[in-house]
Amino acid sequence: MIKKLSWIFFIFLILPLTSACLEINLEREEYLPKETLQAEINAEVVQEITQEDLFLYRGSYLLPQIFFITKVTKNKYFVWTALPSTEANYLLKVRGRCRDGLKFFQREFRIKKSIASFYKVLPKENFKNLKLEDHIYVALAQSFDKEVRSKAEQEFIARNDSCYHRECSTKQYALAALSFFLIRDKMIDNLLARQNYLTGNFYLVFDSDSQNCTVKTKSEFLENESSLELLGKQNVSIFLDAFAESKSIEIKINCQKAVNVSLLHKYKNIEKILKKETNKTNVTFWINNEGCWGKNFKDECDEESTVYAVIALKYLGREIPNKTISWLRDKELIMSKAVYYFLTKDNETLHILRASELYSGGWPKKVGSYVTDIQTSSITYFSLEEKSKKTESRLMALLEEASLEEKAHILFFIFRPEKIEPIVSFWPGIVKTKSLDSFNLILKNEGFYNATAEINFLNSSKISFLTTGTIKNFLIKVPKITTTTGEVFLESINIRANTEFGGSNTYSIPVLLFTEKGLENITENISFEEKEINKTKAEEIINATKNQTIQNETANFTEILLQKKFKFLETYVNRTINKKENFTITLRLANYYNQDIREVRIEPSLGLSTLISLEQSYFEKIGKNEKKQIIVNVQPRYSGIYSGIIVARGKINGNLISTNISVYFNVELNETQTCEEMNGTDCSGEGLRCKGEEVIAKDTFRCCLGRCEKEKKSNLLPFLIIIAVIVLLFFVYFFLKKKPKKEMQDILEEVQKKYKKRYSESISEEKFSSAEQHQD
Numbered sequence: 001m002i003k004k005l006s007w008i009f010f011i012f013l014i015l016p017l018t019s020a021c022l023e024i025n026l027e028r029e030e031y032l033p034k035e036t037l038q039a040e041i042n043a044e045v046v047q048e049i050t051q052e053d054l055f056l057y058r059g060s061y062l063l064p065q066i067f068f069i070t071k072v073t074k075n076k077y078f079v080w081t082a083l084p085s086t087e088a089n090y091l092l093k094v095r096g097r098c099r100d101g102l103k104f105f106q107r108e109f110r111i112k113k114s115i116a117s118f119y120k121v122l123p124k125e126n127f128k129n130l131k132l133e134d135h136i137y138v139a140l141a142q143s144f145d146k147e148v149r150s151k152a153e154q155e156f157i158a159r160n161d162s163c164y165h166r167e168c169s170t171k172q173y174a175l176a177a178l179s180f181f182l183i184r185d186k187m188i189d190n191l192l193a194r195q196n197y198l199t200g201n202f203y204l205v206f207d208s209d210s211q212n213c214t215v216k217t218k219s220e221f222l223e224n225e226s227s228l229e230l231l232g233k234q235n236v237s238i239f240l241d242a243f244a245e246s247k248s249i250e251i252k253i254n255c256q257k258a259v260n261v262s263l264l265h266k267y268k269n270i271e272k273i274l275k276k277e278t279n280k281t282n283v284t285f286w287i288n289n290e291g292c293w294g295k296n297f298k299d300e301c302d303e304e305s306t307v308y309a310v311i312a313l314k315y316l317g318r319e320i321p322n323k324t325i326s327w328l329r330d331k332e333l334i335m336s337k338a339v340y341y342f343l344t345k346d347n348e349t350l351h352i353l354r355a356s357e358l359y360s361g362g363w364p365k366k367v368g369s370y371v372t373d374i375q376t377s378s379i380t381y382f383s384l385e386e387k388s389k390k391t392e393s394r395l396m397a398l399l400e401e402a403s404l405e406e407k408a409h410i411l412f413f414i415f416r417p418e419k420i421e422p423i424v425s426f427w428p429g430i431v432k433t434k435s436l437d438s439f440n441l442i443l444k445n446e447g448f449y450n451a452t453a454e455i456n457f458l459n460s461s462k463i464s465f466l467t468t469g470t471i472k473n474f475l476i477k478v479p480k481i482t483t484t485t486g487e488v489f490l491e492s493i494n495i496r497a498n499t500e501f502g503g504s505n506t507y508s509i510p511v512l513l514f515t516e517k518g519l520e521n522i523t524e525n526i527s528f529e530e531k532e533i534n535k536t537k538a539e540e541i542i543n544a545t546k547n548q549t550i551q552n553e554t555a556n557f558t559e560i561l562l563q564k565k566f567k568f569l570e571t572y573v574n575r576t577i578n579k580k581e582n583f584t585i586t587l588r589l590a591n592y593y594n595q596d597i598r599e600v601r602i603e604p605s606l607g608l609s610t611l612i613s614l615e616q617s618y619f620e621k622i623g624k625n626e627k628k629q630i631i632v633n634v635q636p637r638y639s640g641i642y643s644g645i646i647v648a649r650g651k652i653n654g655n656l657i658s659t660n661i662s663v664y665f666n667v668e669l670n671e672t673q674t675c676e677e678m679n680g681t682d683c684s685g686e687g688l689r690c691k692g693e694e695v696i697a698k699d700t701f702r703c704c705l706g707r708c709e710k711e712k713k714s715n716l717l718p719f720l721i722i723i724a725v726i727v728l729l730f731f732v733y734f735f736l737k738k739k740p741k742k743e744m745q746d747i748l749e750e751v752q753k754k755y756k757k758r759y760s761e762s763i764s765e766e767k768f769s770s771a772e773q774h775q776d
Contacts, residue, residue: 021045021098024107027508027562032114032421033085034446036507037092038429039107040561041077045096049077053095056081058088070430072512078561080429087113114423115415116503118399118407120448124148127155130404132162136172137408139179144417144501153180163187170194170293170305174312178412182699188316191309193267194297196288197321198244200267204236204251208259215253219246230255235264240287249287257281265298274298291323303333307379310339334363335379342383353380361394374398374406378413418502418576423447424466424495426507427542430561431493434514435481440541441474441493441509442533449499456494456645456660457511460526461605463643466497471538477527482518489513489657492564496572496662498643504574504664510561565592566650568661569627576666577636587630587661589648591622597650597657602630605644608663611635614646622650639669675703683708 025040043049049069056065067081083090093106122142127135139152156162156176163176164183170191177187192199204215210232216225222242243249253261262276263285274297277283292301293309306328310320320343328340334356341349357363362372363380372394381391395410402410423446433439445451445466455462455474464472483489493509533541569588591597600619604612615631622628632646642665649658675682675697683690683704692706 020105021103022094022096022105024092024094024105025562026092026107026109028109030110030112031083032423032505033083033087033111034425035083035423036425036427036429037081037083037109038509038562039079039092041079041094043075043077043094043096044098045075046099047097049094049096054079054081055093055095057091057093058084058086068427068429070428070432072430072561076561078430078510080427082425082427083111087111113396113400114421114447115396115411116420116423116448116499118411118415119417119420122404122407125151127152128159132159133172134404135159135162136175136179137405140175141408141411143179143181143412149179149181153182156180157183163190167297169295170302171295171308174305174308177312178315184316188313188318189268189270191293191312193265193270193272195291195293195309195324196298196301197291197323198240198287198289200265200270202238202240202287203264203266204238204253205234205262205264205273206230206236206259207233207261208255209257211256211259213253213255213259215251217243218250218252219243219248221246230259243289247288247290249289251285251287253283253285255281259283263287272297289323290327291321291325292327301327303331303336307333307335307339310343311379311382314343332366333376334366334373335376338363338376338380338383345385350384353384357388357391358394361388361390361392363391372398374402375409378409382413417499418574420449420499420501420503421447422449422451422497422499422503422505424451424453424497424505424507426495426509427538428545429509431509431511432514433478433511435478435516438475438477440545441476442471442538442541443474443495444471444538445469445497447499449501449503451497451499452643454496454498454643454645454662455528456496456647456662457526458491458658459647459649460528461645461660462528462530464530471533471535473531473533473538473541475529475531477529478513479526481513481515483515484517486515486517489515490561490565491657494660494662496645496664498574498664502574502576502664502666504572504662506571506662508562508564564659566590566597566648566657567592567659568630568646568648570661572661573632573663573665575634575664576668577634578668580636580669582633582635585632585634587632587646588627589622589630589659590627591624593652594624595652596621596623597652600628600648600650602646602648604646604663607644608642608646608665610637611642611665611667612663634665636665636667636669639667641666673697674699678703678705680705681708 022041022043022045025042027038031037041049048071051067051069054067054069056063063084065081067079069077069079072078089108089110091106091108093104095102095104119142123130123138127138130138135152135156139149139156142148142152157164159165163172164186168176173187173190177184177191180187208230211230213228213230214225215228215236216223217238217240224242228236238251240249251263253259258279258281260278261283263274265272265274275285288298288301290301293305294300295302295305306324310324310328314320325340325343328336328343331337334353337349337352340346341353352367353363356367358370358372360372362377364371365373365376374395377391377395381388392414395414399407399410425444425446427442431439441455443453443464443466445468448468450465450467453464453466455464457476462474464474466472491511491513493511495507495509496504497507498504567590569590573585589600589602598621600622602614602617604614611634613633613635615633619628630646643663645660645662647658647660651657678697680697680703682700682702683694684700684702687710688708690702690704690706691709692704694702694704697703
């Protein structure tokens with residue numbers, strides 16, 4: 001018994017020696033290509049960890065990676081590196097000399113393909129070389145990009161085979177209405193005209209001898225009969241208001257003699273003959289009033305065509321008749337059920353949709369099938385309020401090999417432009433600084449699209465524009481900061497990057513802030529000095545920073561540096577607003593310190609003050625491990641981009657601490673207005689420029705909220721000729737001043753006549769040239 005206890009005691013004695021002596025914490029498990037990897041290493045090692053102990057593997061292949069490392073405490077290290085561009089699974093390996101020998105520790109992470117990369121490979125011009133459907137699909141996927149959309153639309157209008165010039169299918173009209181801007185109303189009119197519904201007017205067109213006929217209009221509920229005296233060729237209106245609830249309407253025509261008669265439908269300026277009968281005395285026509293769409297004009301109902309028509313009209317703010325919604329209820333296709341749920345929020349239909357989602361992600365075309373259908377999956381995902389991450393991952397994987405049509409569906413319905421990620425790399429991955437010190441922050445836009453970066457640190461913020469590939473350095477000067485004990489604060493630099501399309505990403509850089517002893521708090525704002533630099537200059541700044549004394553100082557922190565203790569639980573706010581309707585957003589502000597935070601004040605930055613207000617902006621305290629709700633009232637009045645931060649500031653032991661959340665609103669209220677309705681002037685004519693703000697209106701891309709002016713072309717030739725004449729006259733005068741007055745006068749008159757003639761000829765030629773250009 002004693003021997004067994006001795007063995008147990010020995011095992012417990014050696015256990016600390018054989019347990020893991022090193023732990024790797026990552027900020028996250030997934031990164032985008034070329035982002036900055038940040039890692040925190042807690043290590044009980046007998047020898048300091050250096051750059052030579054850090055390795056990056058892709059599979060079994062060791063990459064030649066440059067790491068940066070700084071020591072934070074006796075046993076805590078912080079590591080960062082700029083990641084490669086290849087999408088794959090990676091291993092970060094760290095070598096540590098533990099008390100029981102040299103060991104390797106590893107942490108797996110993944111670099112995933114960016115959504116932006118799929119948009120980047122889509123055609124941006126020469127759309128006329130694509131098939132008509134591909135032209136529409138490519139424009140659909142990129143309809144958020146005004147420049148690309150404009151090119152695609154102009155080339156679409158120029159195509160002889162486009163829906164602008166000839167008949168298209170219902171699906172093509174629906175997608176064209178979503179894709180294009182200037183011809184949207186025309187596409188919508190064509191959609192509404194071809195709906196199997198009593199929209200517009202119906203006529204009987206007779207071509208016959210004078211005679212009497214009877215016209216009987218009949219449905220399952222109602223029957224009307226009228227006599228008609230024909231006087232030859234004439235149009236007869238059919239009044240169908242009483243038949244609005246009918247699913248179909250039968251029109252029977254009975255004449256004394258044979259007639260030629262057509263059923264004509266007219267909606268706005270779209271007029272079409274639906275059916276025609278010749279040389280008959282008895283004719284029967286049917287009008288479908290189920291609210292559905294056929295593949296072509298007034299065809300029999302087709303599920304897929306109806307789905308696309310409904311999505312387009314609903315997306316563009318048009319009302320969908322109850323008859324159409326009822327028709328969709330029990331249809332066979334899953335996309336029909338999805339759109340029905342989108343319109344009604346019916347729980348039974350939601351249950352069917354959830355149950356039919358495939359295990360691998362996505363939906364089949366019909367219930368009972370097990371093959372992912374991209375169109376069905378995209379539309380169903382779009383229709384559901386609670387989005388499926390499983391389907392997102394599945395369709396992201398299918399994007400690589402998808403056709404243009406499938407790519408357009410996935411991008412438009414799932415990976416919307418507001419999901420296009422900006423990609424920013426930064427240096428350093430952690431900052432050590434002190435009162436009255438300064439440090440460099442280097443940012444690079446690694447993404448495919450231009451971005452803005454909003455940098456927030458302590459009580460200050462800076463917004464910078466980063467074009468693709470741009471490197472910028474920010475020299476950040478810290479004011480005097482004092483605490484009663486001269487302690488070290490754990491703060492953070494929060495960076496929010498945005499694309500112009502609403503996509504965003506957030507990054508956080510821990511800051512160890514060494515303070516001075518004293519009684520004061522922060523007395524002034526942080527100073528940012530911004531400068532665009534090249535790669536060589538960036539390397540110089542990095543190398544120079546390595547030797548700063550502050551890098552060797554250590555603090556006494558046990559917390560994980562990648563986690564902030566006073567923070568908003570939401571990562572950011574990003575909304576696109578299309579209606580002038582007030583609404584609220586709820587934010588949560590948390591305190592994870594072991595003591596109360598007192599005198600907490602919350603306020604929005606200046607750029608948000610005209611759009612939002614806070615219901616409560618002050619709390620006497622937020623207790624430890626307590627969360628407070630912040631209600632934000634949003635009141636959209638005018639279109640524009642509203643961005644900034646909501647800052648929360650409080651005190652712990654008399655010391656000021658702060659946190660913030662980035663906020664971005666894209667308010668688009670004018671897109672459905674014409675230039676005239678916006679009190680603007682169309683400046684799209686050649687040679688016109690806008691003096692004022694130029695915006696996009698419903699009927700033009702160049703609506704001037706000011707006045708249009710003709711561009712003035714400089715014409716210096718007449719003035720140069722006049723100056724030359726004056727100089728020459730002075731020359732003649734001084735050269736011949738000794739000659740008699742009469743002779744001198746004759747010479748001057750001759751010279752004046754000569755140049756007067758040349759000047760007249762020059763003006764005539766100029767007018768002729770201008771007239772020619774005008775004719776061209």
